[in-house]
Amino acid sequence: MDAVVINEFESFDVANVPRPEPSAGEVLIDVSRVQLSVTECLLYRGESVAHYDTVKRQIREGNPYTRLFGHEFCGTVTECGPEVDSYQVGDRVYAPGKIHCGACPYCRSGHENYCPNTEAIGYDRPGTLAEYARLPVEPLRRVPAGVSDAEGAALQPLASSVLCMVDADIDPGDDVLVVGAGVMGFQCALLAKRFGAESVYVTDIRDRPLDIAAANGVVPIDATQTDPVAAVREATGGLGADVAVEAVGGAQSHATSGDDPLAQAFRAVRRGGTVLQVGHISGDVEMTPRSARSKAIRWENPRKGVADLGPGTDTGTLAGEFVASGAVPIGEYVTHELAGLGSFGTAVDITLEKKAHDALGPAQIVLD
Numbered sequence: 447m448d449a450v451v452i453n454e455f456e457s458f459d460v461a462n463v464p465r466p467e468p469s470a471g472e473v474l475i476d477v478s479r480v481q482l483s484v485t486e487c488l489l490y491r492g493e494s495v496a497h498y499d500t501v502k503r504q505i506r507e508g509n510p511y512t513r514l515f516g517h518e519f520c521g522t523v524t525e526c527g528p529e530v531d532s533y534q535v536g537d538r539v540y541a542p543g544k545i546h547c548g549a550c551p552y553c554r555s556g557h558e559n560y561c562p563n564t565e566a567i568g569y570d571r572p573g574t575l576a577e578y579a580r581l582p583v584e585p586l587r588r589v590p591a592g593v594s595d596a597e598g599a600a601l602q603p604l605a606s607s608v609l610c611m612v613d614a615d616i617d618p619g620d621d622v623l624v625v626g627a628g629v630m631g632f633q634c635a636l637l638a639k640r641f642g643a644e645s646v647y648v649t650d651i652r653d654r655p656l657d658i659a660a661a662n663g664v665v666p667i668d669a670t671q672t673d674p675v676a677a678v679r680e681a682t683g684g685l686g687a688d689v690a691v692e693a694v695g696g697a698q699s700h701a702t703s704g705d706d707p708l709a710q711a712f713r714a715v716r717r718g719g720t721v722l723q724v725g726h727i728s729g730d731v732e733m734t735p736r737s738a739r740s741k742a743i744r745w746e747n748p749r750k751g752v753a754d755l756g757p758g759t760d761t762g763t764l765a766g767e768f769v770a771s772g773a774v775p776i777g778e779y780v781t782h783e784l785a786g787l788g789s790f791g792t793a794v795d796i797t798l799e800k801k802a803h804d805a806l807g808p809a810q811i812v813l814d
């Protein structure tokens with residue numbers, strides 16, 4: 447089968463490699479779509495972000511077929527290994543999280559998402575940048591009927607957004623501000639509505655995501671024209687937002703007009719409110735603990751991975767249902783679909799330089 451192989455940073459080939467055989471508890475997946483993540487693209491360029499040591503070791507080991515990346519995907523089960531009874535040939539699947547060890551105290555007590563011994567798809571084992579992928583069934587969830595392959599490949603970040611907004615503990619009637627209208631900011635804004643918020647505001651400095659937010663019932667605040675903190679205070683009778691979501695991450699300079707998004711969230715939240723930390727901020731930020739203390743702010747760092755939400759459902763399953771029902775139209779952010787594994791390099795460029803390519807979300811690679 448064809449697969450992307452990466453033998454050096456910033457260099458890839460599409461090579462013919464053996465098609466894997468599923469072992470016990472595993473399935474073989476016919477991959478239809480792969481969506482790149484920003485982390486994967488930064489790693490490809492040799493940047494020292496999450497998983498860097500693993501990627502560097504894999505490349506330095508000199509395996510002629512180093513297989514990396516591809517944890518956001520949609521595919522169809524095409525073969526079941528022994529002891530697989532939860533999936534059948536023909537099921538469409540995605541993976542909302544990592545593979546858990548199943549043996550540690552967290553896994554044994556039903557808190558798999560805290561497992562410290564995870565295996566990451568595309569880093570610790572080959573991912574889905576190939577015609578076929580072999581994966582255990584444990585991290586997989588079904589892609590519901592009515593959800594397209596493009597949406598299926600974009601479901602993994604939504605599962606994280608669902609868990610974030612569950613942890614935000616929104617009460618009916620709440621006013622919510624989301625700072626940053628990127629993929630997860632947009633998702634968190636729509637989920638806030640779904641979870642009962644009365645008014646949801648989103649602030650950014652880019653027209654297009656603000657327009658999409660407005661078309662979906664979210665109040666847009668253009669930070670180049672309006673101070674978001676003042677706007678939210680005014681709209682809430684001077685109180686501020688019940689929940690303020692920091693969904694910018696990375697360097698604290700984009701999506702706002704020269705202001706620190708986390709500081710904006712702290713200023714915009716009301717007394718006794720919640721600041722929800724969705725973005726992964728790089729480096730350190732300055733904050734004044736006294737201001738958080740005097741306003742009695744709860745600074746919530748959401749759980750990671752896939753958490754059980756009740757009998758028969760978890761965040762990975764619920765994410766698919768939200769897309770199937772139309773509650774969160776994630777297809778809006780799939781703007782660049784490229785044909786074939788050979789487009790990997792272009793997909794990296796688009797995903798990292800969205801503005802230059804007029805892209806909203808990461809690029810997707812379509813396999814035949």
Ligand SMILES: [Zn+2]
Pocket residue numbers: 546547548549550551552553554558561562563
């Ligand atoms: Zn574990």
